[in-house]
Amino acid sequence: MAQVAERAGVSRTLVSFILDGKPGASDETRQRVLAVAEELGYRPDSAARVLAQGRSRTLGVLMDVQQLHQAAMVTSIYPAAEKRGYEVLLSANLPDKPEAHSIDALLAHRCGALILLGPGSSSEYLSDLSQRAPTVVVGERLPERASEIPLATVRTDDVTGMRMAVDYLVELGHRDITHVDGGGDPGSDDRRDAYRQAMRDNDLADHITEVPGAHNEAAGADAGRAIMAGAALPTAILAGNDRCAFGLLDVLSRGGLDVPGDISLMGYDDSLLSDNPRIDLTTIHQDPHELACRAVDFAVDLLEETARDSYDIVLEPSLKVRGTTGAPRPV
Template sequence: MAEQRGQQRGAPRSPSMAQVAQRAGVSHQTVSRVLNDASLVKEETRLRVLAAIEELGYRRNFAARLLATNRSRRIGVVSAHLVLHGPSMIASAVQEAGQAEGYDVSLIGLSEFSVEALESAVDRLCDQAVEAIVVAVAHREAAEMTRALQLPIPVVIVQGVVAGQPLTAGIDQEAGAIMGVSHLLDLGHRHVAHVSGPREWTEASQRRLGWRRAHEERGLLPGPELDGDWSPASGYRAGLMIAEDSAVTAVFAGNDSMALGLLKALHERGRRVPDDISVVGFDNVPEAAFFWPALTTVAQDFAELGRRALSLALAAVRGDEEASTDLIAPSLCVRESTAAPRQSRPA
């Protein structure tokens, strides 16, 4: 029995689609097209791919089911940075929406984004004969790289998108930033500082743009900008610098985690929130209401995003490949971390 278990543990894994593609001298997209019986593949190429499948013993379990029924009732999701609130909530929302519609959802998480990691994830999902793929990766190059794969199945992009693009669903990040910063400006603050997310994230750029536009709409110059990386530690470092600038009366943090670090730094340096400095975050994490003080923040409707992403994917599976949707409007949760600035004291 022990010997048998050892043999099982040491048994070779079934060949992947990537190995079939390598043996046939084609791309994994071509292998996927052959498995999906697409008409765009030349007969010579198709025969070469089928020969590689036979030679390697590629198991077409999910693929065979798809070819027999033309439906696998399975949706794939590729997401990155699942340790962060936004990506994890989006992935969960798509899974829940899929299950509500009777679909299995296969999720592949990427710890870091790269072309190789994206291609590998897509390859693994195609091995499962998913009917469509939802890509939830906020890196500024993710959407372009995904579309460059030219997959034979629909792909819906749900992060880093703009309104009106086909097969995209998203939350209006710029509008959310404008909403949060405008709240501070309405209270009487005039130069709101910003702790931004990573430069390579599209959503960080969109929130930064909203911060600037909220000032431009009122003919004001924004306050200082400090770089962050979504972590509380980066918010804390930015907060130490902001605490030394007496001209700063309000800060817009790119997410709630950085706002948490910012609040700690301000407390340590004796800058009271909101008496001395008001703080607005972004995301409305469940803990935001329990920060000290409770955090005013921009909320995103991830459940609605998951439903829209799945709806677009299923519409595309039915043949409506030009389906598109408006961006989802965020909302503002006003709590105790914001107030009007104190009046200037006489010298």
């Protein structure tokens, strides 16, 4: 509000009157103030104003309701926030709705800080967003932040996770390991690059094979059909995430292939259905509880301006060996 007043050349009190729709200003002054407010992106219910008034103890959480791994995090975010004396307001990230609209809704409901689970927005947008409210991004690596920007990241070391997956498959005897990537979904670039590097480090550069995908079952099914239509089957497939692996498993099984007898399959996340006896998916485990608790702590610390040495927490993954992987069938 002070910035609007300075830019418009009026008092802060007059700006408050105009933005609240109260009389006391000429039409010309009113239009000038409203234009400046629009230019600066001022919103009466933005987190900045709420913090200044000291009234918000609510953390806004954005999640994709179709991602089981994110659902597991949400169940831990609520008690973690309650422990710090905060409430949680949840907003869904839907495929047919701009992500920014869901985020704006959280800010309009006076959330003091934001926790974004696997957002698809650009790093530039997220950096700008953090100027409106302290922001924690979960599951995505962002460029190094400036120290004064209230933007933090909590994530799993995807490079280590993909290396674990490739090394494990190589130890089983696999060489033809295909990666079905996550397309433009969060974390996909790091996982794709890590797969390539792990294959090179195992002297398998000539066996690097990638199939376009995304972090959902439909993309996994499409990738499965493409793989089955190829000239030769790989002996192992490493999916970009568990949901992609579920789609692959369905198509491969319906196509008459035995998993893991004919082809081994791995996912990434260790989401809620992965250990279901009918699925029994070998995967890379991310700890949703720890990710959630660290994200809440970050959000509260940013909101309360508690100093930290680092604003990027990287957790270690682990390998969960189940029934969808085995040694390749002898030729």
